[in-house]
Every structure is written in C-alpha cells, then in structure tokens.
Amino acid sequence: MSNVIVPTTLAHLEQLFSAAFGPSDAPAVAAYAPGRSEIAGNHTDHEGGRVIACALDVAAHAVARPRTDTLVRVASEGYPAFELDLVSTDAREDERGTTASLVRGMAHEIAAATGISPRGFDLAMCCDIPSGGGLSSSAAVEALLGRTMEALWGAQAAEPVALAQMCQRTENAYYGKPCGLMDQAAVCLGGLALMDFANAHEPDTKKLDLAFEDFGYALVLVKVGADHAASTADYAAIPGEMQAIAVRLGHERLCEVSRADFDAALPALRQEFGDRAVLRCIHYWHEDKLVERRWRALNIGDVAALLELTRESGASSAMYLQNVAADLGHEQPAMFALGAAEHLLEGDGAVRIHGGGFGGTIQAFVPLEQLDAFCAQMDAWLGERSCRRYVVSGEGASAAWL
Numbered sequence: 283m284s285n286v287i288v289p290t291t292l293a294h295l296e297q298l299f300s301a302a303f304g305p306s307d308a309p310a311v312a313a314y315a316p317g318r319s320e321i322a323g324n325h326t327d328h329e330g331g332r333v334i335a336c337a338l339d340v341a342a343h344a345v346a347r348p349r350t351d352t353l354v355r356v357a358s359e360g361y362p363a364f365e366l367d368l369v370s371t372d373a374r375e376d377e378r379g380t381t382a383s384l385v386r387g388m389a390h391e392i393a394a395a396t397g398i399s400p401r402g403f404d405l406a407m408c409c410d411i412p413s414g415g416g417l418s419s420s421a422a423v424e425a426l427l428g429r430t431m432e433a434l435w436g437a438q439a440a441e442p443v444a445l446a447q448m449c450q451r452t453e454n455a456y457y458g459k460p461c462g463l464m465d466q467a468a469v470c471l472g473g474l475a476l477m478d479f480a481n482a483h484e485p486d487t488k489k490l491d492l493a494f495e496d497f498g499y500a501l502v503l504v505k506v507g508a509d510h511a512a513s514t515a516d517y518a519a520i521p522g523e524m525q526a527i528a529v530r531l532g533h534e535r536l537c538e539v540s541r542a543d544f545d546a547a548l549p550a551l552r553q554e555f556g557d558r559a560v561l562r563c564i565h566y567w568h569e570d571k572l573v574e575r576r577w578r579a580l581n582i583g584d585v586a587a588l589l590e591l592t593r594e595s596g597a598s599s600a601m602y603l604q605n606v607a608a609d610l611g612h613e614q615p616a617m618f619a620l621g622a623a624e625h626l627l628e629g630d631g632a633v634r635i636h637g638g639g640f641g642g643t644i645q646a647f648v649p650l651e652q653l654d655a656f657c658a659q660m661d662a663w664l665g666e667r668s669c670r671r672y673v674v675s676g677e678g679a680s681a682a683w684l
Contacts, residue, residue, distance in 0.1 A: 605639025
C-alpha cells in the first residue's frame, strides 16, 4: 500500500476523517482502487468478447475505521456525507444511482462470499478520477469498498476477477447500470491486461508489462464536455439490441452465435430489429478480431499496426456501433472532439471513442513530441484541463491495515 497511497494522500484522508467523524487513534484500513482506460474492445465485454484495458494513474483512496454496530458513515470529498444501516443489504429503489447503493451492494456481495455478517464502519474518501468521464469511477469505488470491507471484517482478499464480478453485480442490481465486466476487471487487476469473457463465470486474463511511452506515444484522454451518465439509456440500448438478436438466434450473447447463422438470418433480423441493431452486431465481430490483432501488435512492439488498428476500431464504433452521437440535437460533443483531435494530429497517432461512448472522453495516442501542443490546443477548444495525459498503473485495487 505504501507504494500506492503516498503519505500526503494519507494525511489528507486523515484530515477528512477527523473533520467528518472526529479525531481517532483507532487502527485504520487504507484502501486504493485506480481508474481505467479501455484500450481495445469497445462494447465487446458484455457479449462475451475480448477486451484490452489498463489501470491508470488516477484513483479513489480511502481511510476507514470499524464500528461496533451496523451503521456505515461515508464522507466523500466534494459530495454530501451520508450514512446507512447494513442491518439489511437488500437493494433499495431509493438508493439506485447513488454511492449508498454501492456500499449496500458490496456489503451484500462480501457477506455472501465470506459468510461474515456485515459490520459498520466510518470511511473518508477522496477521488481524482474524473466523474462521468468514462474512466470507471464507479467501478473504482465499488472495488475500493470491497477491499475495505474484506480488511475490516477479517476476510481473505478475493482474487481480482472474483472481486470484479462482485462489483459488476453491485452495479447491475444495486446501482442500476447494465455494465459488462471489463471496467471492474481492469480496476481489480491493475496494469495492462487482455480479458476474454467467453466464459462469463471464469474470464481468461493475461497481463503485459508495457508503457506506451516506450513506443514514443502518450495515452491521452480528452473530456468532450458532456457527461456520459446523461446517456445511460443510449448506453443500455447497445447490449439490449445485441442480446435481443442473440436471443432471436437461440443464444444469450453474440459470442455464442454462429456468424453463418447471423448472415443467413440477416434480412429477417433487419426487418424485426432494424438496421442499427444489426450494425451493432457487425461491429461486435469486427471489433473482437481487432482486439486480438492489437494484442499481438502490443506483444511484438509493432506500434504502427497498433495505431492503424486503433483507427479502424474508432471507425467501426462510429459507423456500426453508433455510440459517438447521442440524441443531443445539434450538439455532438464526442464527434466534435474526435474531429478536432484528428485535425490536429494530421494522420499521426490515433483517435477513437472511449468506453461507453456518447459523452465522457475520447482516447488519443499522441506522439510525445506533439503532446504539449496537442493538449494546449484541445484545451483551448474544449476548455481548460479537458485534455490529460495518463500512464499505466501496475497496481489493482487493494487495502491494508495502517
């Protein structure tokens, strides 16, 4: 933990804790969970496909101390404090979409996995993951809470993928967002990882020790000026449409559907589900193959292939997946950011929509020698601090007693 939570952050958390709950010299748990960037595999995880993702050098941090009852009190910097009682861990409709739902959901998951009855605690948290920017701040908070509860309740730490599955169930059933497993898995694994979700119960993962700077490029994420949370319905329609077609063909996810069966049924599928749903399925198969090819390029250090395949992925997301422009009238902030970035790079590097899409962020691989000028101009066009360079963090979600 000392390599992840620096002393200044710990001191800041202790100040937050004291301000919210009063000073205490009782033993405390410190917890950490990073944000994530999807490198390849746009909307493939929920269909049992492959994804490449990495943990980032932004994170949620917390200090927590146990209580003797079942009350949980949370003080999160920049947000109103709240409390809830874990005497019941059933999902509550009035908590959907709130951090309280994540606390209750993770308590349910940890208790179910360990057999330990939920216990209360006080927790102070700070987070520098941009909210609503598609960097999975909610997944980080879920993992942070899970690791905190494991430590406070004396439970053995779950394996990263098992913890990620707990976080996903919490986000689906308690928070109310129908996400796949990629966000949570990247947060829990840390580093740069390939994830294959064909087996939903035991996803296959592989990690690669890599820094994009070694290839002469910076990983840059640009906030487009629209919170992707505002397009939750648009996001939910993507897996909904893909899975509706999978069900029509006798399966639950597209990874189980034969391409030959899909092709044979394509005219009927267009008539029943519309062109957009069919195009989104076409994107799935195309993007899944691009993930495989990009992982190969990363492993052999072929940066030219990586960039070309990233551009191809971005085009597929825009044309077939259609998660760049939401129903925002004349405003198309994500498409504008993509166009502005490509205009600046003039064929160098690569640009694509990032994560869920519609709002949030775009992703760019920018030559290091162009980085300062690129960020300065994007900030001038989109607002100060819209553009930020990130680096891969090797650490996944963790917690330890201080």
